[in-house]
């Protein structure tokens with residue numbers, strides 16, 4: 001079996017230090033938390049940045065500082081910026097793409113979240129996809145609903161995206177898709193039909209993180225996702241105290257499936273990225 005890319009979502013847009021003091025929110029904290037996760041086996045980092053008051057930020061200078069520090073301290077690690085919308089000005093969601101990270105997240109449709117509508121207007125989706133295509137940035141398609149697979153296919157057909165994106169099924173967000181094993185089979189079979197060259201992973205939010213990881217590993221996923229972004233809010237659901245500890249737990253889970261953690265070079269090859 002192919003080695004498994006471990007993606008770590010270090011910060012997110014919701015958790016704050018009062019939820020878990022280990023959530024890294026300054027660039028220096030984010031670089032240090034990523035370095036520790038990298039040493040534990042993570043080869044891909046998913047990055048949101050924050051303002052000084054911990055609110056979500058779109059400031060390209062913040063993204064640049066984190067990108068530069070991680071490139072220096074974590075040789076070869078795949079850097080993925082979030083273009084997610086929570087708490088951010090819609091028009092600024094693509095502003096960090098000028099920094100040409102290896103990857104960026106791309107939500108291809110709208111969906112209800114616990115307390116908001118996660119709005120991804122078709123024109124915004126096309127604009128972000130165009131920026132990624134023109135910048136040579138590999139999209140990670142965030143699948144919060146079945147229709148988002150077909151929206152990704154339409155981007156391919158329109159020439160706005162290569163036919164080999166990385167796809168992430170997100171399960172366990174309240175008001176979106178529940179974390180149920182048979183749903184993963186439906187999503188996977190539909191993705192293999194609509195996007196046969198895509199690589200894939202699945203993210204389970206909160207208490208669902210380890211069970212969704214098991215389902216994904218049992219189905220030969222190219223990657224798994226962990227990190228405090230998905231696993232911090234309710235202490236009763238919390239698996240571990242830090243990003244590095246969560247990566248260590250993921251590595252143990254990968255080993256239990258008879259697989260091993262990908263090196264950064266293997267991760268780049270698996271996702272079709274250039275060597276560092």
Ligand code: MG
Nearest residue numbers: 012082084229
């Ligand atoms: Mg995110």
